Amino acid sequence: MAILTVEDLYKSYRKGFIPRQQTVLNGVNFTLQPGTITGFLGANGAGKTTTMKCVLGLAQFHQGKVSFFEGQPLNQEVKNRIGFLPERPYFYEYLTGEEFLKFYGQLSLKMTRFDLQQRITNLLELVGLTEARHRRLRAYSKGMLQKIGFAQALVHRPDLVILDEPVSGLDPDGRMAIAELIKQVASEGAAVFFSSHLMHDTEKLCQNLIILRSGKVMYEGAMDLFLEKMGISIEIIYFENNQKKSLREDNIDSAQRKIKILMGQGASILEVRQNRKSLEEAFVQTALRGSAA
Amino acid sequence: MKSIGIIALNTYREIIRDRILYGILVFAILLIGLSMALGQLSFAEQARITASFGMTGIQIGAAIVSIFLGSTLVTKEIEKKTIMTLLVRPVSRTQFLLGKSLGLIFVQVTVMGILMSVLLGIFKFMGVLIEPQAFVAIYGIFLESLVLLGVTLFFSIFATSMMVVAFALGVFLIGHWIDSLNYFVKKGQSEWIKEATQFILKATPNLERFNWRNLMIYSDPISSKMLIQASLYAMVWFVFLVALAGFIFRRRDFV
Numbered sequence: 226m227a228i229l230t231v232e233d234l235y236k237s238y239r240k241g242f243i244p245r246q247q248t249v250l251n252g253v254n255f256t257l258q259p260g261t262i263t264g265f266l267g268a269n270g271a272g273k274t275t276t277m278k279c280v281l282g283l284a285q286f287h288q289g290k291v292s293f294f295e296g297q298p299l300n301q302e303v304k305n306r307i308g309f310l311p312e313r314p315y316f317y318e319y320l321t322g323e324e325f326l327k328f329y330g331q332l333s334l335k336m337t338r339f340d341l342q343q344r345i346t347n348l349l350e351l352v353g354l355t356e357a358r359h360r361r362l363r364a365y366s367k368g369m370l371q372k373i374g375f376a377q378a379l380v381h382r383p384d385l386v387i388l389d390e391p392v393s394g395l396d397p398d399g400r401m402a403i404a405e406l407i408k409q410v411a412s413e414g415a416a417v418f419f420s421s422h423l424m425h426d427t428e429k430l431c432q433n434l435i436i437l438r439s440g441k442v443m444y445e446g447a448m449d450l451f452l453e454k455m456g457i458s459i460e461i462i463y464f465e466n467n468q469k470k471s472l473r474e475d476n477i478d479s480a481q482r483k484i485k486i487l488m489g490q491g492a493s494i495l496e497v498r499q500n501r502k503s504l505e506e507a508f509v510q511t512a513l514r515g516s517a518a
Numbered sequence: 519m520k521s522i523g524i525i526a527l528n529t530y531r532e533i534i535r536d537r538i539l540y541g542i543l544v545f546a547i548l549l550i551g552l553s554m555a556l557g558q559l560s561f562a563e564q565a566r567i568t569a570s571f572g573m574t575g576i577q578i579g580a581a582i583v584s585i586f587l588g589s590t591l592v593t594k595e596i597e598k599k600t601i602m603t604l605l606v607r608p609v610s611r612t613q614f615l616l617g618k619s620l621g622l623i624f625v626q627v628t629v630m631g632i633l634m635s636v637l638l639g640i641f642k643f644m645g646v647l648i649e650p651q652a653f654v655a656i657y658g659i660f661l662e663s664l665v666l667l668g669v670t671l672f673f674s675i676f677a678t679s680m681m682v683v684a685f686a687l688g689v690f691l692i693g694h695w696i697d698s699l700n701y702f703v704k705k706g707q708s709e710w711i712k713e714a715t716q717f718i719l720k721a722t723p724n725l726e727r728f729n730w731r732n733l734m735i736y737s738d739p740i741s742s743k744m745l746i747q748a749s750l751y752a753m754v755w756f757v758f759l760v761a762l763a764g765f766i767f768r769r770r771d772f773v
Binding site: 238275278281282283284285301302304305307309310311313314315316317319320324328329331332333374377378 | 520521524525528531532535536598599600602603604605606607608609610769771772773
Protein backbone atom coordinates (compact mmCIF):
# COMPACT_ATOMS: atom_id res chain seq x y z
CA MET A 226 0.00 0.00 0.00
CA ALA A 227 1.48 3.33 -1.05
CA ILE A 228 1.32 6.02 1.63
CA LEU A 229 2.16 8.80 -0.81
CA THR A 230 2.31 8.82 -4.59
CA VAL A 231 3.62 11.84 -6.46
CA GLU A 232 3.17 11.76 -10.21
CA ASP A 233 4.60 14.13 -12.76
CA LEU A 234 4.60 17.24 -10.56
CA TYR A 235 5.32 20.58 -12.23
CA LYS A 236 5.61 23.90 -10.44
CA SER A 237 6.95 27.28 -11.46
CA TYR A 238 7.08 30.66 -9.75
CA ARG A 239 7.09 34.17 -11.12
CA LYS A 240 10.07 35.90 -9.58
CA GLY A 241 11.88 39.21 -9.80
CA PHE A 242 11.02 42.90 -10.23
CA ILE A 243 10.02 42.20 -13.81
CA PRO A 244 8.36 38.84 -13.10
CA ARG A 245 9.92 35.91 -14.91
CA GLN A 246 8.64 32.38 -14.92
CA GLN A 247 11.06 30.09 -13.11
CA THR A 248 10.43 26.35 -13.21
CA VAL A 249 11.18 24.71 -9.86
CA LEU A 250 9.67 21.24 -10.30
CA ASN A 251 10.05 19.55 -13.62
CA GLY A 252 8.02 16.35 -13.46
CA VAL A 253 8.71 14.89 -10.02
CA ASN A 254 7.67 11.26 -9.45
CA PHE A 255 8.05 9.08 -6.37
CA THR A 256 6.21 6.75 -3.99
CA LEU A 257 6.51 6.16 -0.24
CA GLN A 258 5.72 2.89 1.50
CA PRO A 259 4.60 2.47 5.14
CA GLY A 260 7.20 1.85 7.82
CA THR A 261 10.06 3.20 5.72
CA ILE A 262 12.44 6.09 6.29
CA THR A 263 13.11 7.95 3.07
CA GLY A 264 15.77 10.62 2.72
CA PHE A 265 15.03 13.43 0.30
CA LEU A 266 18.29 14.86 -0.98
CA GLY A 267 19.21 17.61 -3.37
CA ALA A 268 21.39 20.68 -3.60
CA ASN A 269 20.04 24.08 -2.47
CA GLY A 270 17.32 25.14 -4.89
CA ALA A 271 16.78 21.63 -6.25
CA GLY A 272 13.10 21.82 -5.26
CA LYS A 273 12.93 19.72 -2.07
CA THR A 274 10.97 22.20 0.05
CA THR A 275 8.74 23.14 -2.89
CA THR A 276 7.92 19.46 -3.45
CA MET A 277 6.99 19.10 0.22
CA LYS A 278 4.83 22.23 0.08
CA CYS A 279 3.05 21.03 -3.05
CA VAL A 280 2.43 17.65 -1.43
CA LEU A 281 1.00 19.33 1.68
CA GLY A 282 -1.16 21.84 -0.19
CA LEU A 283 0.86 24.86 0.95
CA ALA A 284 1.77 25.66 -2.66
CA GLN A 285 -0.28 24.92 -5.74
CA PHE A 286 1.27 22.83 -8.52
CA HIS A 287 0.48 23.45 -12.16
CA GLN A 288 0.47 19.90 -13.35
CA GLY A 289 0.64 16.42 -11.88
CA LYS A 290 -1.07 14.39 -9.19
CA VAL A 291 -0.50 13.82 -5.49
CA SER A 292 -2.40 11.03 -3.76
CA PHE A 293 -2.28 9.62 -0.26
CA PHE A 294 -3.14 6.27 1.29
CA GLU A 295 -4.06 4.40 -1.89
CA GLY A 296 -5.35 7.15 -4.11
CA GLN A 297 -7.02 9.70 -1.83
CA PRO A 298 -6.53 13.40 -2.61
CA LEU A 299 -5.45 15.82 0.13
CA ASN A 300 -8.57 16.37 2.22
CA GLN A 301 -9.39 16.94 5.90
CA GLU A 302 -9.40 13.19 6.62
CA VAL A 303 -6.00 12.73 4.95
CA LYS A 304 -4.59 15.77 6.77
CA ASN A 305 -5.54 14.11 10.02
CA ARG A 306 -3.05 11.35 9.16
CA ILE A 307 -0.11 13.62 8.26
CA GLY A 308 2.48 15.18 10.55
CA PHE A 309 4.76 17.99 9.37
CA LEU A 310 7.76 19.82 10.76
CA PRO A 311 8.90 22.76 8.60
CA GLU A 312 12.48 23.95 8.24
CA ARG A 313 13.65 26.37 10.96
CA PRO A 314 10.32 26.40 12.77
CA TYR A 315 9.25 29.44 14.81
CA PHE A 316 6.49 28.34 17.09
CA TYR A 317 4.05 30.22 19.29
CA GLU A 318 6.55 31.41 21.86
CA TYR A 319 3.87 32.61 24.29
CA LEU A 320 2.66 29.02 24.80
CA THR A 321 4.20 26.51 27.19
CA GLY A 322 5.42 23.20 25.76
CA GLU A 323 2.32 21.44 27.04
CA GLU A 324 -0.12 24.10 25.77
CA PHE A 325 1.59 23.98 22.38
CA LEU A 326 1.07 20.22 21.99
CA LYS A 327 -2.48 20.50 23.29
CA PHE A 328 -3.28 23.17 20.71
CA TYR A 329 -2.10 21.00 17.80
CA GLY A 330 -3.61 17.86 19.30
CA GLN A 331 -7.03 19.49 19.61
CA LEU A 332 -6.85 20.62 15.99
CA SER A 333 -6.19 17.15 14.68
CA LEU A 334 -7.79 14.63 16.91
CA LYS A 335 -11.10 13.31 17.94
CA MET A 336 -9.52 12.08 21.16
CA THR A 337 -10.97 12.52 24.60
CA ARG A 338 -9.34 15.13 26.80
CA PHE A 339 -7.84 12.37 28.94
CA ASP A 340 -6.34 10.49 25.95
CA LEU A 341 -4.80 13.68 24.60
CA GLN A 342 -3.29 14.50 27.98
CA GLN A 343 -1.81 10.97 28.13
CA ARG A 344 -0.40 11.30 24.62
CA ILE A 345 1.16 14.68 25.46
CA THR A 346 2.76 13.27 28.61
CA ASN A 347 4.18 10.31 26.64
CA LEU A 348 5.48 12.52 23.85
CA LEU A 349 7.13 14.98 26.22
CA GLU A 350 8.85 12.05 27.86
CA LEU A 351 9.86 10.62 24.49
CA VAL A 352 11.51 13.89 23.38
CA GLY A 353 12.99 14.51 26.83
CA LEU A 354 11.06 17.69 27.62
CA THR A 355 9.00 16.60 30.62
CA GLU A 356 10.88 19.01 32.88
CA ALA A 357 10.26 21.92 30.52
CA ARG A 358 6.56 21.23 29.91
CA HIS A 359 5.36 24.31 31.82
CA ARG A 360 8.04 26.63 30.41
CA ARG A 361 7.09 29.02 27.59
CA LEU A 362 8.61 28.23 24.20
CA ARG A 363 10.47 31.56 24.13
CA ALA A 364 12.73 30.11 26.83
CA TYR A 365 13.49 26.94 24.82
CA SER A 366 16.87 26.38 23.13
CA LYS A 367 17.07 25.60 19.41
CA GLY A 368 17.40 21.87 20.09
CA MET A 369 14.41 21.92 22.46
CA LEU A 370 12.32 23.77 19.87
CA GLN A 371 13.22 21.18 17.26
CA LYS A 372 12.20 18.41 19.64
CA ILE A 373 8.88 20.04 20.59
CA GLY A 374 8.29 20.68 16.88
CA PHE A 375 8.88 17.02 16.24
CA ALA A 376 6.45 16.11 19.03
CA GLN A 377 3.90 18.47 17.44
CA ALA A 378 4.20 16.50 14.20
CA LEU A 379 3.51 13.25 16.07
CA VAL A 380 0.83 14.28 18.55
CA HIS A 381 -2.03 12.87 16.46
CA ARG A 382 -0.25 9.57 15.66
CA PRO A 383 0.19 10.25 11.91
CA ASP A 384 0.79 7.58 9.27
CA LEU A 385 2.98 9.91 7.22
CA VAL A 386 5.56 12.20 8.82
CA ILE A 387 7.16 14.85 6.62
CA LEU A 388 10.18 16.65 8.05
CA ASP A 389 12.01 19.49 6.32
CA GLU A 390 15.63 19.58 7.51
CA PRO A 391 14.81 18.16 10.96
CA VAL A 392 18.41 18.05 12.18
CA SER A 393 19.86 21.21 10.65
CA GLY A 394 21.61 23.45 13.17
CA LEU A 395 21.51 20.86 15.95
CA ASP A 396 24.50 19.68 17.94
CA PRO A 397 25.53 15.97 17.71
CA ASP A 398 23.45 15.09 20.80
CA GLY A 399 20.36 16.73 19.37
CA ARG A 400 20.89 15.08 15.98
CA MET A 401 21.23 11.69 17.60
CA ALA A 402 18.06 12.21 19.65
CA ILE A 403 16.03 13.20 16.58
CA ALA A 404 17.47 10.24 14.62
CA GLU A 405 16.37 7.86 17.37
CA LEU A 406 12.89 9.37 17.35
CA ILE A 407 12.63 9.00 13.57
CA LYS A 408 13.61 5.31 13.84
CA GLN A 409 11.04 4.75 16.56
CA VAL A 410 8.23 6.40 14.55
CA ALA A 411 9.05 4.26 11.50
CA SER A 412 9.19 1.11 13.62
CA GLU A 413 5.59 1.86 14.66
CA GLY A 414 4.53 1.69 10.99
CA ALA A 415 4.55 5.33 9.85
CA ALA A 416 6.37 6.42 6.71
CA VAL A 417 8.97 9.09 7.46
CA PHE A 418 10.01 11.39 4.65
CA PHE A 419 12.68 13.94 5.42
CA SER A 420 15.01 16.29 3.63
CA SER A 421 18.53 16.89 4.83
CA HIS A 422 21.91 18.21 3.85
CA LEU A 423 23.67 16.05 6.42
CA MET A 424 24.77 13.02 4.42
CA HIS A 425 26.31 11.10 7.28
CA ASP A 426 23.07 11.17 9.30
CA THR A 427 20.98 10.34 6.24
CA GLU A 428 23.20 7.38 5.35
CA LYS A 429 22.85 5.93 8.83
CA LEU A 430 19.11 6.52 9.07
CA CYS A 431 17.44 5.86 5.71
CA GLN A 432 16.50 2.70 3.90
CA ASN A 433 15.32 4.61 0.85
CA LEU A 434 16.53 7.63 -1.00
CA ILE A 435 15.12 10.16 -3.41
CA ILE A 436 17.61 12.49 -5.05
CA LEU A 437 16.39 15.63 -6.74
CA ARG A 438 18.33 17.72 -9.23
CA SER A 439 16.89 20.84 -10.90
CA GLY A 440 13.34 19.74 -10.09
CA LYS A 441 13.76 16.18 -11.42
CA VAL A 442 14.20 12.92 -9.57
CA MET A 443 17.66 11.55 -10.37
CA TYR A 444 17.32 8.47 -8.18
CA GLU A 445 14.54 6.77 -6.27
CA GLY A 446 15.09 3.49 -4.50
CA ALA A 447 17.00 1.66 -1.78
CA MET A 448 20.04 3.35 -0.25
CA ASP A 449 22.20 0.19 -0.53
CA LEU A 450 21.36 -0.24 -4.17
CA PHE A 451 22.22 3.38 -4.87
CA LEU A 452 25.61 3.12 -3.22
CA GLU A 453 26.36 -0.14 -5.04
CA LYS A 454 25.36 1.40 -8.36
CA MET A 455 27.60 4.36 -7.77
CA GLY A 456 30.57 1.97 -7.81
CA ILE A 457 33.48 1.45 -5.53
CA SER A 458 36.46 3.46 -4.45
CA ILE A 459 39.93 2.10 -3.68
CA GLU A 460 41.63 3.44 -0.62
CA ILE A 461 45.44 3.33 -0.53
CA ILE A 462 47.03 3.68 2.89
CA TYR A 463 50.75 4.45 2.75
CA PHE A 464 53.63 5.67 4.83
CA GLU A 465 55.66 8.64 3.60
CA ASN A 466 57.92 11.13 5.35
CA ASN A 467 57.26 9.46 8.72
CA GLN A 468 53.52 10.00 8.30
CA LYS A 469 50.63 7.64 7.69
CA LYS A 470 48.53 8.95 4.79
CA SER A 471 45.66 7.75 2.63
CA LEU A 472 44.10 8.55 -0.71
CA ARG A 473 41.14 7.34 -2.73
CA GLU A 474 40.91 6.37 -6.39
CA ASP A 475 37.78 5.62 -8.41
CA ASN A 476 39.02 2.51 -10.26
CA ILE A 477 41.67 -0.21 -10.19
CA ASP A 478 43.75 1.14 -13.11
CA SER A 479 44.17 4.57 -11.57
CA ALA A 480 44.87 2.97 -8.17
CA GLN A 481 47.69 0.85 -9.69
CA ARG A 482 49.19 3.87 -11.41
CA LYS A 483 49.07 5.80 -8.14
CA ILE A 484 50.71 2.92 -6.23
CA LYS A 485 53.58 2.84 -8.78
CA ILE A 486 54.09 6.60 -8.39
CA LEU A 487 54.03 6.38 -4.60
CA MET A 488 56.53 3.52 -4.57
CA GLY A 489 58.73 5.44 -6.97
CA GLN A 490 58.71 8.30 -4.46
CA GLY A 491 59.89 5.91 -1.75
CA ALA A 492 56.57 5.55 0.06
CA SER A 493 55.68 2.25 1.74
CA ILE A 494 52.23 0.88 0.87
CA LEU A 495 50.58 -0.30 4.10
CA GLU A 496 47.17 -1.34 2.84
CA VAL A 497 44.99 -1.24 -0.26
CA ARG A 498 41.28 -1.75 0.33
CA GLN A 499 38.11 -1.64 -1.71
CA ASN A 500 35.38 0.60 -0.26
CA ARG A 501 31.84 1.34 -1.20
CA LYS A 502 31.40 5.05 -1.88
CA SER A 503 30.04 7.15 0.95
CA LEU A 504 26.65 8.74 0.43
CA GLU A 505 28.36 12.11 0.31
CA GLU A 506 30.58 11.08 -2.61
CA ALA A 507 27.72 9.36 -4.40
CA PHE A 508 25.44 12.35 -3.82
CA VAL A 509 27.99 14.81 -5.20
CA GLN A 510 28.36 12.61 -8.26
CA THR A 511 24.58 12.36 -8.80
CA ALA A 512 23.01 15.57 -7.59
CA LEU A 513 25.77 18.07 -8.22
CA ARG A 514 27.66 16.68 -11.23
CA GLY A 515 24.59 15.06 -12.74
CA SER A 516 25.73 11.49 -13.43
CA ALA A 517 22.71 9.21 -13.46
CA ALA A 518 22.60 6.45 -10.87
CA MET B 519 -16.50 24.84 13.70
CA LYS B 520 -14.36 23.23 16.40
CA SER B 521 -11.11 24.29 14.74
CA ILE B 522 -12.36 27.90 14.41
CA GLY B 523 -12.96 27.94 18.17
CA ILE B 524 -9.53 26.44 18.94
CA ILE B 525 -7.72 28.95 16.70
CA ALA B 526 -9.81 31.80 18.16
CA LEU B 527 -8.90 30.75 21.69
CA ASN B 528 -5.22 30.52 20.77
CA THR B 529 -5.33 33.96 19.13
CA TYR B 530 -7.02 35.40 22.21
CA ARG B 531 -4.34 33.84 24.43
CA GLU B 532 -1.58 35.15 22.13
CA ILE B 533 -2.80 38.75 22.29
CA ILE B 534 -3.69 38.69 25.99
CA ARG B 535 -0.14 37.49 26.76
CA ASP B 536 1.40 40.19 24.58
CA ARG B 537 2.71 43.33 26.27
CA ILE B 538 1.56 45.48 23.34
CA LEU B 539 -2.07 45.04 24.43
CA TYR B 540 -1.30 46.46 27.85
CA GLY B 541 0.43 49.44 26.24
CA ILE B 542 -2.73 50.10 24.22
CA LEU B 543 -4.91 49.70 27.32
CA VAL B 544 -2.80 52.12 29.39
CA PHE B 545 -2.85 54.64 26.52
CA ALA B 546 -6.65 54.41 26.19
CA ILE B 547 -7.21 54.62 29.96
CA LEU B 548 -5.00 57.74 30.06
CA LEU B 549 -7.10 59.25 27.25
CA ILE B 550 -10.29 58.51 29.19
CA GLY B 551 -8.69 59.90 32.35
CA LEU B 552 -7.80 63.03 30.42
CA SER B 553 -11.52 63.50 29.70
CA MET B 554 -12.08 64.03 33.41
CA ALA B 555 -9.37 66.69 33.53
CA LEU B 556 -10.75 68.40 30.42
CA GLY B 557 -14.24 68.35 31.91
CA GLN B 558 -12.96 70.44 34.81
CA LEU B 559 -12.23 73.27 32.37
CA SER B 560 -15.92 73.91 31.84
CA PHE B 561 -18.34 74.85 34.57
CA ALA B 562 -21.63 74.13 32.78
CA GLU B 563 -20.70 71.37 30.29
CA GLN B 564 -18.47 69.28 32.55
CA ALA B 565 -20.42 66.02 32.06
CA ARG B 566 -20.78 66.45 28.29
CA ILE B 567 -17.07 67.19 27.76
CA THR B 568 -16.06 64.23 29.93
CA ALA B 569 -18.49 61.92 28.09
CA SER B 570 -17.36 63.12 24.67
CA PHE B 571 -13.62 62.76 25.36
CA GLY B 572 -14.13 59.51 27.25
CA MET B 573 -15.96 57.97 24.29
CA THR B 574 -13.24 59.25 21.93
CA GLY B 575 -10.69 57.49 24.16
CA ILE B 576 -12.61 54.21 23.83
CA GLN B 577 -12.98 54.70 20.07
CA ILE B 578 -9.25 55.34 19.59
CA GLY B 579 -8.39 52.34 21.81
CA ALA B 580 -10.74 50.07 19.82
CA ALA B 581 -9.41 51.36 16.49
CA ILE B 582 -5.81 50.75 17.59
CA VAL B 583 -6.67 47.17 18.61
CA SER B 584 -8.36 46.51 15.24
CA ILE B 585 -5.72 48.18 13.09
CA PHE B 586 -2.43 47.51 14.88
CA LEU B 587 -3.15 44.09 16.37
CA GLY B 588 -5.22 43.12 13.32
CA SER B 589 -2.35 44.00 10.99
CA THR B 590 -0.13 41.32 12.55
CA LEU B 591 -2.89 38.74 12.91
CA VAL B 592 -2.15 36.91 9.65
CA THR B 593 1.13 38.52 8.53
CA LYS B 594 2.95 37.30 11.66
CA GLU B 595 1.77 33.74 11.05
CA ILE B 596 3.04 33.94 7.46
CA GLU B 597 6.36 35.64 8.32
CA LYS B 598 7.11 33.21 11.17
CA LYS B 599 5.86 30.27 9.08
CA THR B 600 3.63 29.02 11.91
CA ILE B 601 0.81 29.03 9.36
CA MET B 602 2.43 26.03 7.65
CA THR B 603 2.02 23.73 10.63
CA LEU B 604 -1.58 24.94 11.05
CA LEU B 605 -2.74 24.55 7.46
CA VAL B 606 -1.43 21.00 7.18
CA ARG B 607 -3.88 20.11 9.97
CA PRO B 608 -7.55 19.54 9.14
CA VAL B 609 -8.07 23.32 9.02
CA SER B 610 -9.21 25.11 5.85
CA ARG B 611 -7.82 28.52 5.02
CA THR B 612 -11.22 30.14 5.56
CA GLN B 613 -11.53 28.48 8.97
CA PHE B 614 -8.07 29.82 9.80
CA LEU B 615 -9.12 33.39 8.89
CA LEU B 616 -12.40 33.11 10.78
CA GLY B 617 -10.63 31.70 13.85
CA LYS B 618 -8.07 34.51 13.85
CA SER B 619 -10.79 37.18 13.44
CA LEU B 620 -12.97 35.67 16.14
CA GLY B 621 -9.98 35.65 18.52
CA LEU B 622 -9.41 39.36 17.91
CA ILE B 623 -13.12 40.09 18.33
CA PHE B 624 -12.95 38.43 21.78
CA VAL B 625 -9.96 40.64 22.59
CA GLN B 626 -11.86 43.69 21.35
CA VAL B 627 -14.84 42.83 23.59
CA THR B 628 -12.48 42.42 26.58
CA VAL B 629 -10.66 45.70 25.88
CA MET B 630 -13.90 47.62 25.36
CA GLY B 631 -15.38 46.07 28.49
CA ILE B 632 -12.40 47.29 30.54
CA LEU B 633 -12.43 50.77 28.99
CA MET B 634 -16.19 51.08 29.41
CA SER B 635 -15.88 50.09 33.08
CA VAL B 636 -13.26 52.83 33.54
CA LEU B 637 -15.50 55.43 31.86
CA LEU B 638 -18.58 54.37 33.81
CA GLY B 639 -16.49 54.53 36.99
CA ILE B 640 -15.54 58.13 36.11
CA PHE B 641 -19.21 58.97 35.41
CA LYS B 642 -20.21 57.56 38.77
CA PHE B 643 -17.39 59.45 40.50
CA MET B 644 -18.59 62.67 38.88
CA GLY B 645 -22.22 61.93 39.70
CA VAL B 646 -23.25 61.82 36.04
CA LEU B 647 -26.43 59.86 35.31
CA ILE B 648 -25.64 56.80 33.13
CA GLU B 649 -28.26 56.55 30.39
CA PRO B 650 -28.85 53.64 27.94
CA GLN B 651 -27.47 55.85 25.15
CA ALA B 652 -23.99 55.31 26.63
CA PHE B 653 -24.21 51.59 25.85
CA VAL B 654 -25.54 52.30 22.36
CA ALA B 655 -22.57 54.60 21.73
CA ILE B 656 -20.21 51.82 22.87
CA TYR B 657 -22.02 49.35 20.59
CA GLY B 658 -21.45 51.77 17.68
CA ILE B 659 -17.72 51.82 18.46
CA PHE B 660 -17.73 48.02 18.50
CA LEU B 661 -19.42 47.88 15.06
CA GLU B 662 -16.84 50.33 13.70
CA SER B 663 -13.99 48.20 15.08
CA LEU B 664 -15.56 45.13 13.44
CA VAL B 665 -15.53 46.82 10.02
CA LEU B 666 -11.96 48.01 10.61
CA LEU B 667 -10.94 44.45 11.51
CA GLY B 668 -12.42 43.24 8.21
CA VAL B 669 -10.45 45.92 6.35
CA THR B 670 -7.21 45.02 8.16
CA LEU B 671 -7.71 41.31 7.57
CA PHE B 672 -8.36 41.88 3.87
CA PHE B 673 -5.18 43.92 3.36
CA SER B 674 -3.06 41.56 5.48
CA ILE B 675 -3.62 38.76 2.94
CA PHE B 676 -1.33 40.39 0.42
CA ALA B 677 0.51 43.28 2.13
CA THR B 678 3.18 43.67 4.81
CA SER B 679 2.22 44.75 8.37
CA MET B 680 3.34 48.37 7.77
CA MET B 681 1.34 48.63 4.56
CA VAL B 682 -1.71 47.10 6.24
CA VAL B 683 -1.57 49.73 9.00
CA ALA B 684 -1.23 52.52 6.40
CA PHE B 685 -4.17 51.24 4.31
CA ALA B 686 -6.41 50.65 7.34
CA LEU B 687 -5.64 54.12 8.77
CA GLY B 688 -6.53 55.54 5.36
CA VAL B 689 -9.88 53.73 5.44
CA PHE B 690 -10.45 54.91 9.02
CA LEU B 691 -9.89 58.57 8.07
CA ILE B 692 -11.82 58.46 4.77
CA GLY B 693 -14.60 56.48 6.48
CA HIS B 694 -15.11 59.30 8.99
CA TRP B 695 -14.78 62.15 6.48
CA ILE B 696 -16.91 60.54 3.81
CA ASP B 697 -19.76 63.09 4.07
CA SER B 698 -17.39 66.09 3.94
CA LEU B 699 -15.44 64.54 1.08
CA ASN B 700 -18.67 63.93 -0.83
CA TYR B 701 -19.55 67.62 -0.38
CA PHE B 702 -16.18 68.75 -1.74
CA VAL B 703 -16.35 66.30 -4.64
CA LYS B 704 -19.71 67.75 -5.73
CA LYS B 705 -18.17 71.23 -5.73
CA GLY B 706 -15.21 70.06 -7.84
CA GLN B 707 -14.59 71.10 -11.49
CA SER B 708 -12.89 68.07 -13.07
CA GLU B 709 -15.29 65.27 -14.05
CA TRP B 710 -12.50 62.71 -14.03
CA ILE B 711 -11.44 63.55 -10.46
CA LYS B 712 -15.12 63.60 -9.41
CA GLU B 713 -15.70 60.08 -10.75
CA ALA B 714 -12.47 58.67 -9.30
CA THR B 715 -13.17 60.16 -5.87
CA GLN B 716 -16.78 58.96 -5.92
CA PHE B 717 -15.55 55.46 -6.68
CA ILE B 718 -13.13 55.56 -3.71
CA LEU B 719 -15.86 56.88 -1.43
CA LYS B 720 -18.29 54.16 -2.54
CA ALA B 721 -15.66 51.47 -1.97
CA THR B 722 -15.03 52.75 1.58
CA PRO B 723 -17.32 51.96 4.52
CA ASN B 724 -19.02 55.02 6.02
CA LEU B 725 -17.86 54.83 9.63
CA GLU B 726 -19.91 57.85 10.68
CA ARG B 727 -22.96 55.56 10.56
CA PHE B 728 -21.71 54.09 13.84
CA ASN B 729 -21.02 57.42 15.53
CA TRP B 730 -23.73 57.65 18.19
CA ARG B 731 -21.76 59.61 20.75
CA ASN B 732 -23.97 62.65 20.30
CA LEU B 733 -27.02 60.59 21.26
CA MET B 734 -25.39 60.01 24.60
CA ILE B 735 -24.12 63.56 25.05
CA TYR B 736 -27.46 65.20 24.21
CA SER B 737 -29.63 62.32 25.55
CA ASP B 738 -31.38 61.97 22.17
CA PRO B 739 -33.81 59.07 21.67
CA ILE B 740 -32.55 55.86 20.05
CA SER B 741 -34.30 54.45 17.01
CA SER B 742 -34.25 50.66 16.78
CA LYS B 743 -34.39 50.96 12.96
CA MET B 744 -31.13 52.91 13.03
CA LEU B 745 -29.53 50.28 15.26
CA ILE B 746 -30.63 47.39 13.03
CA GLN B 747 -29.58 49.14 9.83
CA ALA B 748 -26.14 50.01 11.21
CA SER B 749 -25.65 46.48 12.54
CA LEU B 750 -26.55 45.01 9.13
CA TYR B 751 -24.30 47.54 7.38
CA ALA B 752 -21.36 46.52 9.61
CA MET B 753 -22.06 42.80 9.19
CA VAL B 754 -22.33 43.05 5.39
CA TRP B 755 -18.98 44.90 5.19
CA PHE B 756 -17.29 42.45 7.56
CA VAL B 757 -18.59 39.33 5.80
CA PHE B 758 -17.78 40.81 2.36
CA LEU B 759 -14.21 41.70 3.37
CA VAL B 760 -13.53 38.34 5.09
CA ALA B 761 -15.02 36.43 2.12
CA LEU B 762 -12.86 38.43 -0.30
CA ALA B 763 -9.81 37.82 1.90
CA GLY B 764 -10.66 34.10 2.00
CA PHE B 765 -11.02 33.99 -1.80
CA ILE B 766 -7.55 35.51 -2.32
CA PHE B 767 -6.04 33.51 0.54
CA ARG B 768 -7.16 30.17 -0.95
CA ARG B 769 -4.93 30.78 -3.97
CA ARG B 770 -1.89 31.92 -2.07
CA ASP B 771 1.36 29.94 -2.09
CA PHE B 772 3.41 29.88 1.09
CA VAL B 773 7.01 30.07 -0.06
